[in-house]
Amino acid sequence: MRFTKDHEWVVLDGDVATIGITAYAAEQLGDVVFVEVPEVGRKLTPGDGLAVVESVKAASDVYSPLAGEVTEANTALTGQPDVVNASPEGEGWFAKLKIADVAAFEALMDRAAYEDYLGTL
């Protein structure tokens, strides 16, 4: 698992990256009440909007940390947005992306580096 400073996590299986938000991000957001996931087939470059997460108080954009094409979106979150709170780093994933640049994945923070980063916040 790799992490970004925007509190996303990425798991790579072959050339498919699964992306979600970290437990820290879910905790900071509070109760998630609405999730918008991307359409399958959408091509994303790093920084493109991947998902929208709304908590009771505020809306947050989730940006794609990698370039790739959406192969699957977790549409179950539309009906059960609270899964993001219950299982942010598991069932609460947002989308799977077919990526070409594995090096870009490797360049993201590992868990130890992410935890060090959280310590600075």
Next chain:
Amino acid sequence: MPPTSLLDLKSTPLTAAHEALGARMVEFGGYAMPVQYPDRVLKEHLWTREHAGLFDVSHMGPAFLRLSRTTGDPDADHAAIAALLEPLISGDIRGLAPGRLRYTLLLGEDGGVLDDLMVGRPREAGLQGVLHLVVNAGTKEADFARIAAAVQGQATLTRADTGGLLALQGPEAAAVVGSLIPQAASMSFMSLARIEAGDQEAWVSRSGYTGEDGFEILSAAFPTQQLWEILLSDPRVRPIGLGARDSLRLEAGLPLYGHDLDESVSPIEANLGFAVSRKRVKAGAMRGAVRIARELAEGPARVRVGLSVVGAPAREGAEIAGADGLIVGRVTSGGFSPSLGRPIAMGFVPPALSQPGTALHVIVRGKPQACEVTELPFVPHRYVRAV
């Protein structure tokens, strides 16, 4: 916001208690206040609707307005203090019965709303010529200065925001408060009582900002801290943050100053005509009387409505569009309704589009979403009017 800036904020007698409970603290009206406890907004909201939620609202602006020279005639003294306050507000205070509380609006010269507030008349014969006020946190400095200047030489305004103000809200609030303060259980909604315990006094009103039955209790710092602990030791009571206070008041259709109300909005546009004394409008004895009279007769240019939203929550600032796609208004408060399990909002639209059932759109992140004008409140009020 960096956490260090919380250090520059004002605290309440309960700031340490919130931190000990694991609350997330945020800035509100210049105070460090709990936005949620570890239960988080959804659970806190639903707990208040089902049981009793305890809120620290010590950031609000309670005050007492006292006639400088009383005659000893209770009715004359009340009439005199009412006559001093009424020119600033929309409501009838002269006709307020002893021990009653009224929601009213502080008005600007053109009839715009400068604040919304509660005005209470003490029940005690010896306290006639005194009014109990509670104004909003973010506006209290300006309000107090405005009121004090207007009554100068004839009455004095004494702030009471150095102690604590608690709100206990929800269907079990009366049973909880009644076990501590027996006389509170027999109060009806929108009434006010002064309670003495030892050498301490407290002002208890049966009122609130959630749509539920409940009480607000003003006392000095130490009794507030004691009362907070005693109330929290009751299993029916949980602490509730400002996040749920906002979602509760939104469901109850209650406006929030600085969002649904501001100095550009008239009481009629805000759909708060119930808080406007018709007699004083007719007599021209109200700020903005000409505008308010015209809006009463011909209808306002825009009016506050409730909106049931399909899809993502529409937040404050979201544009409202008519069926033809033209922008007709703006959302002033919006979010997710925990009780209804779907998004709701309030905003201003032209009266022609204000009928419940009217289909409109809200623009969220550039995309139109369906919404429908909905009768307020979204969740019925459960005030206990007669005991």
